[in-house]
Amino acid sequence: MNMAGKSIISRGLLWGLVCGTLMLQACTEPAPRVFGIVERDSLTLTAAVGNTLISIEVIEGQRVEAGQVLLSLDPTEADAMLALRDAELAKAKALLAELQAGARVESIARAQAALAAADASVKETQQAFLRTQRLLATKVLTQADFDRASAARDTAVAKKSEARQSLNELENGTRTEQLEQASAGVRAAQAAVTIAQKQRQDLTLVAAQDAVVDQLPWRVGDRVAAGTQLIALSATARSYVRVYLPATWLDKVKVGTQVKLWVDGRDMPINARVRHIRSQPAFTPFYALNERDRARLMYLTDIDIPETEDLATGMALEVELPL
Structure with missing residues (x-):
């Protein structure tokens, strides 16, 4: 074989090696991830009228059931x-x-x-x-x-x-x-x-659904004004992850799309489903993907966590988006 033939074969092998390397890199490119926070629906109960607290039946951190009495205001005037x-x-x-x-x-x-x-x-x-x-x-x-x-x-x-x-x-x-x-x-x-x-009934506050007492800043004997927040609850029925989805991913991530949740300390991800994507863009958070993505529009997205998972409210995790 002459020198010209050997040169052609060498160049062909080189191009094949380059293409194979590029294809291997493309196959091993990691899926993009965004940071999210575990959240639950927040329930806020306020005072219907200015009155005095006469009883508090729960403490912060306590789990309550739907219909359970939480606290009561003085009913004297309402009874009259x-x-x-x-x-x-x-x-x-x-x-x-x-x-x-x-x-x-x-x-x-x-x-x-x-x-x-x-x-x-x-x-x-x-x-x-x-x-x-x-x-x-x-x-x-x-x-x-x-x-x-x-x-x-x-x-x-x-x-x-x-x-x-x-x-x-x-x-x-x-x-x-x-x-x-x-x-x-x-x-x-x-x-x-x-x-x-109804005004008399509103003086006794009850839990609308199963929840955990999140905030309870008042004590028996305190007088509160109308509209004052008396207690804050976190619903336990459903937890979800809230993330900011880059606008460039709206064509790939839809309502119902399956995604993976990565929690620190776990080797396997949690399979979850996108429940809702806001139609209007939101402000880009400081913890967005990178400096380039921070300049883009972000859409607030809620991802349902399976009921079998009990993740703490406020936990930070990563959401793996589909390629």
């Missing part, structure tokens, strides 16, 4: 308000029942008697008026006497008309508009009772 609303409701119901039942027999009889008395008064004053009129013509009585008799007769007639109207009102019963007003009054009073019951 609830009693007032109950009384107003009872009064409104009694008024409605009275209107629905209509007038009693005794009330109608009393109105009939008043009408009969008014009718008798009219007859008497009418006779007195006629006598006064005849005596005035004979000059026995004066014009003033006649005027008084006339006024007495007119007053008696007016009182008879009033008695007649009162009797008619009782006999005709309650008007539809009055019943509607009374019904509306009952509904309004019932709504007020419901509000008072």
